[in-house]
Amino acid sequence: MPDTYDTHDTRDTHDTRDTHDTRDTHATRGRPAATAAAGAEPMIAVEGVQKVFDVRRRVPGSLRRERHEVRAVDGITFAVPAGEMVGYIGPNGAGKSTTIKMLTGILTPSGGRVRVAGIDPSRDRARLARRIGVVFGQRTTLWWDLPLRDSYELVRRMYRIEQRRYTRNLDACVDLLDLGPLLEVPVRQLSLGQRMRGDIAAALLHDPEVLYLDEPTIGLDVVSKAKVRGFLATVNAERGTTVLLTTHDLTDIETLCSRVMVIDHGRLMYDGGLDGLHAAGESERTLVVDFARELPAVEVPGARWVRSEGPRQWLAFPAGESAAPLVTALAARYPLVDLSVREPAIEEVIARMYGAA
Amino acid sequence: MWRGLATYGLVVRMWMRSTMAYRTSFVLTTLGNLAATALDFVTITLMFSHIDALGGFSLPEVALLYGTTSVSFGLADLLAGSLDTLGGRVRDGTFDTLLLRPAPVLAQAAADRFALRRFGRIIQGLAVLGWAVSRVDVRWTVPAAALLALTVLSGAAIFCAVFVAGAAFQFWAGDAAEIQNSVTYGGNTLLQYPPGLFARDLVRGVTFVVPLAFVNWLPVLHVLGRPYPLDLPPWADFLGAPVAVACCLLAGLAWRAGIRSYRSTGS
Numbered sequence: 001m002p003d004t005y006d007t008h009d010t011r012d013t014h015d016t017r018d019t020h021d022t023r024d025t026h027a028t029r030g031r032p033a034a035t036a037a038a039g040a041e042p043m044i045a046v047e048g049v050q051k052v053f054d055v056r057r058r059v060p061g062s063l064r065r066e067r068h069e070v071r072a073v074d075g076i077t078f079a080v081p082a083g084e085m086v087g088y089i090g091p092n093g094a095g096k097s098t099t100i101k102m103l104t105g106i107l108t109p110s111g112g113r114v115r116v117a118g119i120d121p122s123r124d125r126a127r128l129a130r131r132i133g134v135v136f137g138q139r140t141t142l143w144w145d146l147p148l149r150d151s152y153e154l155v156r157r158m159y160r161i162e163q164r165r166y167t168r169n170l171d172a173c174v175d176l177l178d179l180g181p182l183l184e185v186p187v188r189q190l191s192l193g194q195r196m197r198g199d200i201a202a203a204l205l206h207d208p209e210v211l212y213l214d215e216p217t218i219g220l221d222v223v224s225k226a227k228v229r230g231f232l233a234t235v236n237a238e239r240g241t242t243v244l245l246t247t248h249d250l251t252d253i254e255t256l257c258s259r260v261m262v263i264d265h266g267r268l269m270y271d272g273g274l275d276g277l278h279a280a281g282e283s284e285r286t287l288v289v290d291f292a293r294e295l296p297a298v299e300v301p302g303a304r305w306v307r308s309e310g311p312r313q314w315l316a317f318p319a320g321e322s323a324a325p326l327v328t329a330l331a332a333r334y335p336l337v338d339l340s341v342r343e344p345a346i347e348e349v350i351a352r353m354y355g356a357a
Numbered sequence: 358m359w360r361g362l363a364t365y366g367l368v369v370r371m372w373m374r375s376t377m378a379y380r381t382s383f384v385l386t387t388l389g390n391l392a393a394t395a396l397d398f399v400t401i402t403l404m405f406s407h408i409d410a411l412g413g414f415s416l417p418e419v420a421l422l423y424g425t426t427s428v429s430f431g432l433a434d435l436l437a438g439s440l441d442t443l444g445g446r447v448r449d450g451t452f453d454t455l456l457l458r459p460a461p462v463l464a465q466a467a468a469d470r471f472a473l474r475r476f477g478r479i480i481q482g483l484a485v486l487g488w489a490v491s492r493v494d495v496r497w498t499v500p501a502a503a504l505l506a507l508t509v510l511s512g513a514a515i516f517c518a519v520f521v522a523g524a525a526f527q528f529w530a531g532d533a534a535e536i537q538n539s540v541t542y543g544g545n546t547l548l549q550y551p552p553g554l555f556a557r558d559l560v561r562g563v564t565f566v567v568p569l570a571f572v573n574w575l576p577v578l579h580v581l582g583r584p585y586p587l588d589l590p591p592w593a594d595f596l597g598a599p600v601a602v603a604c605c606l607l608a609g610l611a612w613r614a615g616i617r618s619y620r621s622t623g624s
Contacts, residue, residue, distance in 0.1 A: 053620060106456045108617060129459035141454050143371055145378040150371065157367055158460050186378065 044080040049112030074266035087253035090263035133203030137215035173201035193224030278319035292335035368468035417492035424486025426548035429512030431479035440524035511601035512572035518604035525615035
């Protein structure tokens with residue numbers, strides 16, 4: 001397995017948009033965690049964090065059970081300055097959720113140091129809870145049998161949110177997430193997309209400084225995904241909320257995050273810009289072209305023919321490149337009917353990045 | 358402490374309203390519960406239609422044991438009985454949700470799935486207790502009445518501690534609800550009868566290991582002027598409250614250790 005790709009140059013150029021936030025601007029330069037003493041601490045600081053689970057497994061063919069050590073997270077270091085929006089990706093079982101659970105205080109790290117908003121999550125979980133918002137895509141915090149509004153009222157009382165602030169935040173969420181007609185509907189009657197929007201609003205009513213989203217777009221249709229993404233971008237831009245988001249949908253990352261971290265087998269494999277990730281993974285996007293009639297394999301510069309099926313052909317091109325010149329070149333030479341671009345799946349990118357692994 | 362009570366109240370109210378979303382179901386289960394607990398004591402009275410005494414105890418005396426443990430257990434079951442479903446939340450990972458709120462987790466977990474229908478057992482227990490108090494051959498002086506009242510309350514606290522300790526154990530065991538039930542429901546049934554009926558080792562176990570004997574056996578036998586099968590100093594009859602406090606402290610420690618070892622689930 002190769003070492004972590006180091007691409008600090010790309011990260012720094014992307015981080016310039018954080019300058020509206022004065023709290024942590026110098027923390028974005030260089031290794032923030034190490035230089036924390038010199039300036040303000042980053043919003044999320046993780047140093048050499050590990051989580052080791054003891055798992056008992058049956059030995060095949062006998063009743064004996066053996067203890068196994070599973071290193072879900074195996075020495076991760078990163079820092080996220082305030083106001084940044086970071087994508088956290090990796091294949092299933094890579095350690096994404098475990099990391100998030102350590103950042104919320106649900107799980108206690110086996111080793112290393114974690115600080116979120118200056119707080120040690122596992123030691124001061126309840127105090128941290130007021131300053132973070134968490135959305136688990138696969139799990140709802142809403143009350144199944146009660147109207148959506150009741151869940152929000154409970155949040156108001158549990159977090160002791162001042163009435164004026166609560167009304168303002170709720171109104172903003174209702175407005176941006178189209179929750180108006182849903183407030184009096186029992187949660188069990190909401191669609192998956194509606195419930196997810198409801199969950200995201202519930203996580204933001206107390207003005208958290210940090211928002212963790214664990215697969216917030218899982219199972220949603222295209223329209224709901226777009227709505228969720230638009231809302232998250234607004235929250236990040238207007239409130240300066242620091243966002244850490246895990247997903248399997250690269251489009252989430254592309255539309256929202258300037259920085260992406262890739263985790264695999266509990267180790268951080270990449271930390272930098274999305275374009276850098278594509279370059280590192282030599283990933284390709286696919287252009288699916290429908291011609292007016294069946295043609296022999298087309299040849300255009302910058303693309304590679306993959307396969308044909310009747311008048312439809314698949315062409316691969318580097319993910320970092322724009323599709324526009326390719327389309328222009330094709331249109332100039334062949335009769336086009338339709339075309340679409342397919343993004344590389346994150347698993348493919350990662351698989352290619354670490355080929356043998 | 359205050360935070361805990363406020364949280365408990367909030368969550369309880371949410372569950373009561375959730376229950377009311379299914380009104381018919383609530384009415385039917387409440388009636389069913391009431392009928393089942395009522396029949397519970399009827400079996401004892403039926404037994405006494407064939408015998409005059411059970412282990413030397415008359416029906417009103419057994420009813421005094423029955424009433425005290427029923428009210429204690431009923432209170433604990435109403436307040437903390439949901440903790441025996443904690444294993445499910447630990448296994449499916451929904452326990453995470455409780456940890457993410459800025460409120461005491463034990464209060465949230467105890468109020469989880471709060472079921473008002475459990476009031477039935479308390480009402481039935483109070484009825485039996487009232488009947489027993491009026492019929493037993495005891496002169497109800499102020500100290501005797503005070504001891505009985507304190508006994509019911511410390512008994513409830515001891516049962517609560519057992520619920521909490523059992524819940525804490527579920528963090529390691531995944532689901533130990535049945536072990537917990539054997540102590541809570543099983544203990545409640547045990548305490549309805551005079552201790553002389555049971556093997557001495559069992560009596561020793563519930564006196565010194567899981568101190569259920571302090572829920573009602575020792576103080577009620579004292580009030581009735583009956584000897585306890587084990588050789589204990591006379592002041593042991595009044596230890597209910599201190600034992601309850603000690604149990605709650607130990608259960609609290611176990612709960613903390615349990616939460617620390619919580620492992621959540623894969624996603």
